[in-house]
Amino acid sequence: AQSVTQPDIHITVSEGASLELRCNYSYGATPYLFWYVQSPGQGLQLLLKYFSGDTLVQGIKGFEAEFKRSQSSFNLRKPSVHWSDAAEYFCAVGASGGSYIPTFGRGTSLIVHP
Amino acid sequence: ETGVTQTPRHLVMGMTNKKSLKCEQHLGHNAMYWYKQSAKKPLELMFVYNFKEQTENNSVPSRFSPECPNSSHLFLHLHTLQPEDSALYLCASSQAGSSLSGNTIYFGEGSWLTVV
Numbered sequence: 001a002q003s004v005t006q007p008d009i010h011i012t013v014s015e016g017a018s019l020e021l022r023c024n025y026s027y028g029a030t031p032y033l034f035w036y037v038q039s040p041g042q043g044l045q046l047l048l049k050y051f052s053g054d055t056l057v058q059g060i061k062g063f064e065a066e067f068k069r070s071q072s073s074f075n076l077r078k079p080s081v082h083w084s085d086a087a088e089y090f091c092a093v094g095a096s097g098g099s100y101i102p103t104f105g106r107g108t109s110l111i112v113h114p
Numbered sequence: 115e116t117g118v119t120q121t122p123r124h125l126v127m128g129m130t131n132k133k134s135l136k137c138e139q140h141l142g143h144n145a146m147y148w149y150k151q152s153a154k155k156p157l158e159l160m161f162v163y164n165f166k167e168q169t170e171n172n173s174v175p176s177r178f179s180p181e182c183p184n185s186s187h188l189f190l191h192l193h194t195l196q197p198e199d200s201a202l203y204l205c206a207s208s209q210a211g212s213s214l215s216g217n218t219i220y221f222g223e224g225s226w227l228t229v230v
Contacts, residue, residue, distance in 0.1 A: 043224045046218065
């Protein structure tokens, strides 16, 4: 079975600074990888996903993520954070075979200082 | 607009009430999910339906009763809940078994439930 770890519970950045949120996964084969964002009181919105091919994936709202098989990581990045990016971010890993239900991390809360 | 619609968005109910949460997906997916999200806790998968058949029930108390009449609609019937059941309930859908979509899950906006 797959698993996913988001090591940081909270991250604080200043507006305009760069951002990197960490995600590490465990899965024996090539995983399906996802990042979601959840604004307060809302559902989870898909930011981007990786299935295969180019390991650098572009998403919505200016986010990107890079799949690094050697490090079992799929970190989310943004070059310049806006105050509206303050939210909860969830990484998820899905199996390319077997159970089709992705496993979600515990989430990282992003705080943006003006 | 995510293609997954949940109603009501907010619900307050007493412990002896019976109420239902409704979810409808307009994405043509074959799988639907209920998740529970409580403060300070990870996302909890409650139920999964694939082609209207329940395939997952993660030890959810019987006071939560799901119903999936077709691949587009999912209900969560609530009966004699406890205050600790107060949470955000998220419905989701996906095209299970599709290598093209990678089983990408799409969520609704959620239903905030408060049990008093």
